Amino acid sequence: MTDLKSILVKMVFLGVLIFSIMSFIVIIQLDNSVNQADRITNNSLIADSFKDLEGNISQQKEAQSALDNLEKVPPTTPETIGDLSVASTVSTTRTATSISIGVWNVLIKLPQVILGVSPIVSSAITSILLLIIAIGIWAIWKGAIS
Amino acid sequence: MEGGNIIMVSYPDLSSLNNASGIAGLMSIPNASYPYFWAWILGGIWVIIVTTMYFVDKDKTGKGKILSSMAVACFAILLLSVIGTVLGIVSTEIMVYILVISAIIIAIWIFSGK
Numbered sequence: 330m331t332d333l334k335s336i337l338v339k340m341v342f343l344g345v346l347i348f349s350i351m352s353f354i355v356i357i358q359l360d361n362s363v364n365q366a367d368r369i370t371n372n373s374l375i376a377d378s379f380k381d382l383e384g385n386i387s388q389q390k391e392a393q394s395a396l397d398n399l400e401k402v403p404p405t406t407p408e409t410i411g412d413l414s415v416a417s418t419v420s421t422t423r424t425a426t427s428i429s430i431g432v433w434n435v436l437i438k439l440p441q442v443i444l445g446v447s448p449i450v451s452s453a454i455t456s457i458l459l460l461i462i463a464i465g466i467w468a469i470w471k472g473a474i475s
Numbered sequence: 476m477e478g479g480n481i482i483m484v485s486y487p488d489l490s491s492l493n494n495a496s497g498i499a500g501l502m503s504i505p506n507a508s509y510p511y512f513w514a515w516i517l518g519g520i521w522v523i524i525v526t527t528m529y530f531v532d533k534d535k536t537g538k539g540k541i542l543s544s545m546a547v548a549c550f551a552i553l554l555l556s557v558i559g560t561v562l563g564i565v566s567t568e569i570m571v572y573i574l575v576i577s578a579i580i581i582a583i584w585i586f587s588g589k
Contacts, residue, residue, distance in 0.1 A: 336586075339586055339588075342585065343582055343585050343586075346581065347578055350553060350574070350577075351574070353557070354557050354560075354574070357557050357561065358557070361561045363560055363561055364563070366567065367560055367566065367567050368560075368567065369560075369567060369570055369571060369574065371567050372571050374571075375571055375574070436578060436579065439575060440575050440576075440579055443571060443572065443575050444575065
């Protein structure tokens with residue numbers, strides 16, 4: 330069975346890798362005074378994807394502070410008995426979701442626009458992918474796939 | 476032409492070079508007549524790197540991994556295309572295409588690993 334953890338780790342690794350490639354290109358072009366028209370940030374899609382990835386990766390600090398807050402909650406304090414701290418879990422989940430969405434935007438949406446795939450075709454493929462994911466989750470949940 | 480206008484286009488050649496042009500000026504001459512010249516050259520270099528790595532791997536280990544060779548060659552082509560943009564011979568459009576296609580190949584390589 331495909332491990333969910335390995336998929337998430339690969340997504341994070343891929344996001345960091347693509348971000349580093351884009352960052353490398355931008356820094357080299359800026360340092361060598363390449364014309365504004367020849368820079369990749371001149372392309373709005375690349376610029377948006379770069380900012381998107383940058384925003385996603387910078388959420389690491391938020392996730393770390395959420396984890397620190399969760400660890401600071403003393404389980405023996407009478408005031409916290411019976412409380413359920415969901416803020417940290419929500420923040421971590423949001424970070425994991427945004428990482429997936431960021432990588433999705435860069436790897437699926439960006440090529441669709443740049444390579445000129447029709448929106449109808451891309452919508453159909455996205456729908457099929459989402460359906461397969463939903464059916465796969467259901468199959469794993471029911472134990473049909475082990 | 477019947478009923479139309481004739482537009483004369485003067486393409487640059489070697490005579491349009493001067494001392495200030497340098498190697499970048501010489502290399503950018505083909506772009507004036509065919510904008511995808513260096514894209515094809517980079518594509519050819521990519522194919523050479525891929526086949527070289529694949530067959531060397533196959534000779535040494537008996538089994539080649541074509542996807543790994545393609546992904547690693549993409550890094551080399553990305554580096555060359557960045558140098559091309561610094562020299563002014565690779566346009567933004569070609570750079571974006573190379574970046575997107577390389578990202579797709581690298582993503583397939585990473586996600587296909589066990």
